[in-house]
Amino acid sequence: MAVLTAGKVLRFDEVRGYGFIAPEVGDEDVFMHANDLVDEKYLYQEGSQVEFFLEMGEKGPKASNIRLVHQSSSHQVPRGGLAARPAVAAAAVDGERSVSPADDFSQELTEALLDSVGSLTGDQIKQVRACVVDIAEARGWVAP
Structure with missing residues (x-):
């Protein structure tokens, strides 16, 4: 039983x-x-x-x-979307940047897409992510 x-x-x-x-x-x-x-x-x-x-x-x-x-709250999109989350500075290792702001943004975006739209394929996530990161960099929201 x-x-x-x-x-x-x-x-x-x-x-x-x-x-x-x-x-x-x-x-x-x-x-x-x-x-x-x-x-x-x-x-x-x-x-x-x-x-x-x-x-x-x-x-x-x-x-x-x-x-x-x-689900862990670390993977949930904050109210107001990604724009509501403050920009995260790149991690420093021995004074050097190990993760760029664009990479950090890309990781957060991937997690948000996975949590919000479970039916997206890996290729679809890559395409959406590349487009959004390009827009964010062009507008100065994240540094390349």
Whole structure:
């Protein structure tokens, strides 16, 4: 008999398609597999809150019908869109810039697109991102 349970993703390897969940109740980690995910697998990050049906598998506790309950706020677009977020200065390593403002903006834009429009393909995200970064650089919103 499967029991509806809540927990937090400890780790999930998108490439291998499996990981583990720390259930809110109990002390044994629960195995999770990509075939049992309700949402897109890239959304299941360390710390993601999930609900799942707890079952006993051949090798121990196993999760099925795993769905996200809460996504990390670090990947959500702020109210008012990206323009509402202050510009982030480039990181410095030994006095040198390691990430340009355009690269930082591109990363934030990619995360926003992934979180906002889950049906976009990787190629579509690249095309939209390149267009928006070009516009932002041309208007001086980010430095190249």
